[in-house]
Amino acid sequence: MLLDVDNLRTYFHSRHGTVRAVDGVSFSLGAGETLGVVGESGCGKSVMCMSLLGLIPQPPGRIESGRARFGGVDLLACSASELRAVRGCRISMVFQDPMTSLNPYLRVSTQVVEPLLYHKGLSQPAALEQAIAALDAVGIPDAARRIHAYPYEFSGGMRQRVMIAMALVTRPEILIADEPTTALDVTVQAQILERVRTMQRELGTAMILVTHDLGVVAGVCDRILVMYAGRIVESGTVRAVFGTPAHPYTAALQKSIPALHRKGDPLYTIGGQPPDLRREIAGCAFAERCEFAVECCQRPVELRPLTAEHWTACTRRLAGDITLPGAGTTSR
């Protein structure tokens, strides 16, 4: 496995209590694989990704436990300089908001060549040449001229292309894309995703794609993690998870996709609110919103295999007490 994450816990300590943003997450990522991470806002997807690269502001954040083995290094325990050698070189990250993620004071050229200068030791002209090629590859017209512009001269979609080019310019082994298209126009979303997919195939890069768009996951990912309240509640191949969801939360998420409903039907929403993460949750975190919850759901749960490629944290599903409706994955 390229990346092996084991029992990652990231807590935020504040005056109002400890927020368990990521609470015991384990997963692995194979070379060239695309892993989708889904879940509603605040379920710990972004914090998980940023924990891996040491980008959590500490304090207030703290990585309480866990290991993330990546090519003989534990990303969570290695020295700052070891981590720096990995970030932006072997593991790159693209963030959600392209409008604020580029430095407004520096030319695009300055920013895109940086990974090459610091990680690859390239000379400025050589780095610039590669940076232009990278911008060209993500579909920025007239890249040789545009590269000398400032970020404000680019649209949101173009800026996200710059971010992607900058992330991929060092040919990393892993690209972490944290909702890369959420802030963009619907028409641009598809283009950007397609571009990322193409680049990923060309470079053989593995990808962790964080999103709350289930349609994107279905179309792009090999495997998927469903997160809820800082924990993984279900994981498996896209076909298994979407075809036969094995956790009531996943099933409910699927039911809330408007496109899967007949026109005129009322929109399905999951009742209630996600739990307050400052509270210690002993059992299943979804229990209080779950239509299938019974008493045994209050006992500690863990992610267990249903089949080799399909894991769930639902005690009742594991015991075979309940059957969940499959929504039919790619029928959008």
Added chain:
Amino acid sequence: MLRFVVSRLAQAVPVMFLIATATFFMVRLAPGDPFADEKRIPEEILANLRATYGLDQPLAVQYGRYMRNLLRGDLGPSYKYTGRSVNEIISQSFPVSLELGLEALVLALLLGLPAGLVAALRRNSAWDYLPMATAMAGICLPAFVLGPLLALVFGIWLGWFHPMGWNVASDRVLPALTLGLYYAAYIARLTRAGMIEILSQDFVRTARAKGLPEHVVVLKHALTGGIQPVLSFLGPAIAGLLTGSFIVETVFFVPGLGRFFVNAAFNRDYTLVMGTVLFYAALIIVLNLAVDVVQAWLNPRAREAMG
């Protein structure tokens, strides 16, 4: 860029005109006149003096003549420093204030910027609390307390510097310190606030995610944005340093323009008051313009907008 500068200078013309007019009539509203002195001056001599300087003419005529001379750059004769023109007084004493102000500014930047930077990077530690508490004290302590205090400690008790005067190079230290500490404190607090704000920005996270060394993240990616508040403050700060040094100049007996300014107001030395006010006003306008230009130069978007 050139168009921007020219248009700003053009806007300054009516501003200067208004300041000149308002000051002209306001100084004359104050009771007394330049020649009212403790010792009685015979009526005839007084009348003679007033006639010499044209003060016997109607106010409108005096105003018209003053403005005509002003257009030629002639600020008139001083009523109190006999035989010296206002232009002479300014050109002789302002360089002293300028030197003092610049030394204080350099000191303020050298102390304030690093202190604020370290405080922002080591937030909520002793590196933050100690300089910031000192800065707070520096802002609260007025120059007329700090100046004599420094003179007493370093001038008299320790004997490191002359407690007053403006003769040898080391005489610059205490006045510049007295004048600069307030601004150093202000700059430290602005730098800290600006850097903390910028360091939490998404683009700084991007820079870190690229695996850049911390000093590159801070100095190359964060600093330009982080010191924007300091740059905006520099305009008023420089103006304040150059014009607000009266107390310091008095405490340390520095022969600068600040002392002439306040004495002129006491003496009802109309032309000297007018001349100093106009000179300071022009100075502030030019300094603010310079700060805008520098700020625009650092911000690509504003640079574009200025054409």
